[in-house]
Amino acid sequence: MSGDAGxxxxxxxxxxxxxAGADAADALLVxxxxxxxxxxxxxxxxxxxxxxxxxxxxALVRGESxxxxxxxxxSDLRGDVVDRMAQETVQLARATxxxxxxxxxxxxxxxxxxxxxxxxxxxxxVSVETRIAAARAAETAARATDPRIENSEGSQxxxxxxxxxxxxxxxxxxxxxxxxxxxxxxxxARENGSMQRDYWxxxxxxxxxxxxxxxxxxKAARRALRRLGGRRVATCQAPVIFDPVTAPSLLGxxxxxxxxYSVYRQxxxxxxxxxxxxxxEALTVxxxxxxxxxxxxxxxxxxxxxxxxxxxxxxxxxxxxxxDSYSARKLGSATTGNAARSAGGAPSAAPxxxxxxxxxxxxxxxxxxxxxxxxxxxxxxxGFQPVTGDYSRGAVGLWIEGGEIAYPVEEITIAGNLGQMxxxxxxxxxxxxxxxxxxxxxxxxxxxxxxxx
Amino acid sequence: xxxxxxxxxxxxxxxxxxxTTALDTTLERKVDHADLFFEYTTQDSVxxxxxxxxxxxxxxxxxxxxxxQTGQRQGYAHSDDVTVESLxxxxxxxxxxxxSNGDVRNVAVAxxxxxxxxxxxVATAPTDVPVERxxxxxxxxxxxxxxLDPRVKQVMASLISQHRHVLIAASxxxxxxxxxxxxxxxxxxxxxxxxxxxxxxxxxxxRCDLDEVMAAGAWHPLVAEAVRIATLNLEAVPxxxxxxxxxxxxxxxxxxxxxxxxxxxxxxxxxxxxSAFTDRIGQRxxxEGVTVxxxxxxxxxxGSLNVDDEGTSTxxxxxxxxxxLRGYLQDRLNARLMGMTATGNxxxxxxxxxxxxxxxxxxxxxxxxxxxxxxxxxxRGLYAVSFDGGQxxxxxxxxxxxxxxxxxxxxxxxxxxxxxxxxxxxGPDVLTRVKRIGNDLALDxxxxxxxxxxxxxxxxxxxxxxxxxELTVGGTER
Numbered sequence: 047m048s049g050d051a052g053x054x055x056x057x058x059x060x061x062x063x064x065x066a067g068a069d070a071a072d073a074l075l076v077x078x079x080x081x082x083x084x085x086x087x088x089x090x091x092x093x094x095x096x097x098x099x100x101x102x103x104x105a106l107v108r109g110e111s112x113x114x115x116x117x118x119x120x121s122d123l124r125g126d127v128v129d130r131m132a133q134e135t136v137q138l139a140r141a142t143x144x145x146x147x148x149x150x151x152x153x154x155x156x157x158x159x160x161x162x163x164x165x166x167x168x169x170x171x172v173s174v175e176t177r178i179a180a181a182r183a184a185e186t187a188a189r190a191t192d193p194r195i196e197n198s199e200g201s202q203x204x205x206x207x208x209x210x211x212x213x214x215x216x217x218x219x220x221x222x223x224x225x226x227x228x229x230x231x232x233x234x235a236r237e238n239g240s241m242q243r244d245y246w247x248x249x250x251x252x253x254x255x256x257x258x259x260x261x262x263x264x265k266a267a268r269r270a271l272r273r274l275g276g277r278r279v280a281t282c283q284a285p286v287i288f289d290p291v292t293a294p295s296l297l298g299x300x301x302x303x304x305x306x307y308s309v310y311r312q313x314x315x316x317x318x319x320x321x322x323x324x325x326x327e328a329l330t331v332x333x334x335x336x337x338x339x340x341x342x343x344x345x346x347x348x349x350x351x352x353x354x355x356x357x358x359x360x361x362x363x364x365x366x367x368x369x370d371s372y373s374a375r376k377l378g379s380a381t382t383g384n385a386a387r388s389a390g391g392a393p394s395a396a397p398x399x400x401x402x403x404x405x406x407x408x409x410x411x412x413x414x415x416x417x418x419x420x421x422x423x424x425x426x427x428x429g430f431q432p433v434t435g436d437y438s439r440g441a442v443g444l445w446i447e448g449g450e451i452a453y454p455v456e457e458i459t460i461a462g463n464l465g466q467m468x469x470x471x472x473x474x475x476x477x478x479x480x481x482x483x484x485x486x487x488x489x490x491x492x493x494x495x496x497x498x499x
Numbered sequence: 500x501x502x503x504x505x506x507x508x509x510x511x512x513x514x515x516x517x518x519t520t521a522l523d524t525t526l527e528r529k530v531d532h533a534d535l536f537f538e539y540t541t542q543d544s545v546x547x548x549x550x551x552x553x554x555x556x557x558x559x560x561x562x563x564x565x566x567x568q569t570g571q572r573q574g575y576a577h578s579d580d581v582t583v584e585s586l587x588x589x590x591x592x593x594x595x596x597x598x599s600n601g602d603v604r605n606v607a608v609a610x611x612x613x614x615x616x617x618x619x620x621v622a623t624a625p626t627d628v629p630v631e632r633x634x635x636x637x638x639x640x641x642x643x644x645x646x647l648d649p650r651v652k653q654v655m656a657s658l659i660s661q662h663r664h665v666l667i668a669a670s671x672x673x674x675x676x677x678x679x680x681x682x683x684x685x686x687x688x689x690x691x692x693x694x695x696x697x698x699x700x701x702x703x704x705x706r707c708d709l710d711e712v713m714a715a716g717a718w719h720p721l722v723a724e725a726v727r728i729a730t731l732n733l734e735a736v737p738x739x740x741x742x743x744x745x746x747x748x749x750x751x752x753x754x755x756x757x758x759x760x761x762x763x764x765x766x767x768x769x770x771x772x773x774s775a776f777t778d779r780i781g782q783r784x785x786x787e788g789v790t791v792x793x794x795x796x797x798x799x800x801x802g803s804l805n806v807d808d809e810g811t812s813t814x815x816x817x818x819x820x821x822x823x824l825r826g827y828l829q830d831r832l833n834a835r836l837m838g839m840t841a842t843g844n845x846x847x848x849x850x851x852x853x854x855x856x857x858x859x860x861x862x863x864x865x866x867x868x869x870x871x872x873x874x875x876x877x878x879r880g881l882y883a884v885s886f887d888g889g890q891x892x893x894x895x896x897x898x899x900x901x902x903x904x905x906x907x908x909x910x911x912x913x914x915x916x917x918x919x920x921x922x923x924x925x926g927p928d929v930l931t932r933v934k935r936i937g938n939d940l941a942l943d944x945x946x947x948x949x950x951x952x953x954x955x956x957x958x959x960x961x962x963x964x965x966x967x968x969e970l971t972v973g974g975t976e977r
């Protein structure tokens with residue numbers, strides 16, 4: 047689809063929705079094409095290519111005390127289908143109930159002419175063969191690392207390109223392009239009849255920004271190898287270090303609890319704590335939608351608002367929620383430009399690029415200063431309850447004795463309460479690592495309950 | 500024009516000739532199997548919070564996926580544009596997986612017999628039920644929940660209706676169509692007492708008429724359960740940590756089977772020898788008396804299908820028989836490569852995804868024991884009644900699942916409710932420690948979704964009351 051065709055589809059959707067009786071409307075069109083391939087051992091496992099687009103229309107209809115709203119989406123962009131959908135959206139909106147807080151944002155809109163390095167035109171013509179070669183290089187390197195690596199779930203590459211158009215009845219029009227390229231390798235180590243898998247990955251907005259495939263494969267292999275011989279430990283209380291792979295999950299739980307929707311719904315343990323010291327002084331958490339090349343970067347959010355830098359936690363003090371315009375109105379605040387939106391969904395609040403500011407110490411130094419404890423390298427299960435902060439998840443990692451890695455551990459759980467865990471963070475690493483939209487350096491929680499034998 | 504094709508002909512002008520041309524295009528290269536998967540799915544949902552249905556939504560998802568297989572390789576291309584041109588382009592892309600030329604042939608696509616099963620006939624497509632009725636239901640649920648207990652401070656409810664048309668044409672000439680309704684009602688309440696707040700959640704649904712969840716007799720008990728769990732958790736004490744004997748209640752705790760056993764028995768992992776169950780057919784993996792099946796043929800269930808997403812009829816597959824491992828769950832690719840039979844477990848989230856071996860409804864058959872007597876048989880342990888979900892590492896075999904309703908057992912009696920219990924174990928040996936099997940098999944209420952390789956599909960689970968010794972329970976108390 048040409049840029050003009052995308053813009054025209056937005057105009058048509060808005061015009062038809064207003065004509066059908068909406069008092070306000072917005073429309074979002076996302077076009078994407080993607081390439082994925084996996085190599086396992088010597089063989090190609092699959093190659094997958096796709097092209098698609100989805101148009102979402104939101105209609106708002108004024109009632110006596112608020113707006114009624116509805117949302118529809120379709121991947122059929124034929125003119126008559128869009129026209130009919132616009133009418134259906136308005137009819138559906140009329141059936142819903144009035145909400146005094148509903149509406150388009152009231153603040154000034156973003157300009158979309160900022161260059162955030164989200165797309166490298168040089169990557170546009172990347173061939174299937176080139177990408178398969180990268181997967182093959184990672185797979186070969188992983189298998190060559192050690193004779194105990196004799197199997198794998200494969201090494202997978204993906205390259206995705208997309209363009210977004212957003213428009214609304216207050217006059218906003220914006221569009222931007224972005225790309226994501228990633229490589230993921232998952233080897234299996236085998237010894238004495240037992241198997242262990244692990245993975246490593248690289249993701250970037252440009253192919254030039256991704257790590258060398260062979261390095262990804264070797265690192266994945268070393269991670270799988272160090273898990274061999276994993277055992278349980280006796281149930282105890284001990285310090286727990288989350289590495290840069292697992293620490294972002296804590297940030298994810300925290301972001302969920304600082305989300306404006308959880309706050310006004312009172313489903314977050316942080317709901318009444320704004321301005322309070324909720325974490326260790328060592329913890330500062332920042333969201334920035336304009337980090338150059340960031341996997342969560344974009345010039346404007348899902349409501350056309352400028353993205354920006356927001357400090358959520360400053361030296362342990364809760365300083366801001368993550369907000370879109372609706373949750374901001376509910377909380378008597380202003381949007382933080384964090385409206386997330388897919389073509390098929392209504393705006394909601396979500397982090398853009400969210401990270402924990404790194405500290406001074408390396409992971410090695412933090413381990414050396416831990417007499418006895420656990421380094422967590424993978425978490426499984428969903429044991430986190432946002433309303434109370436109660437936390438209990440399955441863990442895999444390395445046991446620390448006398449400040450040194452002693453042996454791998456598995457089939458254990460770690461439990462605590464996120465509220466207390468945040469206060470108990472007594473070491474923040476210098477090893478911030480970006481594997482996605484959320485990033486954190488190694489974090490040590492002074493004490494948690496470890497359940498095992 | 501066959502009836503199967505009629506729906507897609509009306510929407511996209513699809514006819515036999517287009518199917519044949521696209522399949523022939525893939526077969527210009529040497530491929531073992533090729534298929535076309537057409538999908539047209541309508542979904543709508545309404546959501547209530549703060550006693551208002553603030554918004555409604557409706558989505559249309561359509562497209563086609565073209566697949567070619569040669570050996571263990573798969574080429575896949577999909578498009579949301581269903582036209583002659585896009586079909587040809589996808590077919591050309593998919594076949595590049597094969598490097599050698601094939602024999603050009605004219606695939607005669609013939610309508611197969613109707614699917615063997617007719618598991619979910621509905622009088623009205625759930626997406627055709629007027630939205631006003633759906634909104635009215637959520638309002639009634641809100642009022643009812645708040646009336647049950649003054650500690651209920653917040654009610655969130657949602658009703659999701661889906662209607663999915665699929666058509667699968669394959670290079671063996673088969674043509675199969677299915678229409679799959681799916682409904683789901685979710686109720687979440689927040690209860691508050693003094694400083695503490697807790698959540699209670701319940702849901703239900705299936706491949707059925709929307710009236711089945713809209714009847715007061717169906718949703719009243721559901722709402723009561725959500726309120727009961729939220730208020731119960733207000734009284735809950737911290738969960739003990741350590742190794743102990745566990746009694747699982749009937750129904751939804753069957754998620755244990757799904758995580759500990761089911762995933763590890765999916766054909767792809769066993770063909771690749773990456774599962775902890777690799778090469779263990781015929782071996783003991785569970786205690787005597789333990790029989791586990793996967794059954795896609797249960798009428799109206801969330802995990803059921805007349806045919807899987809490769810057009811294979813679903814069936815009841817024996818996985819474990821009296822403690823001995825008997826079978827795997829197979830799609831076409833892995834069945835062919837392993838020299839086994841496809842079991843109707845080739846499923847995909849949508850036309851934009853490759854099929855994989857997936858579970859349908861997975862459950863353990865009932866035993867002989869009285870459930871109350873099973874609880875009495877435990878000296879000190881945990882009684883877990885309801886779960887949020889779980890996860891497994893199929894290679895190491897380690898799995899976890901999290902309880903949202905559990906109690907301590909002291910001297911054979913059910914004691915205080917505990918919060919946030921997580922259970923962790925090792926799939927290949929956890930069922931060898933099954934000590935008692937209840938006579939009360941129950942299936943879940945129809946809320947399960949299973950994620951694998953980024954794809955989500957609806958599933959069901961079931962379990963009789965079960966005693967398992969020496970499971971690790973992750974809590975905070977000694």
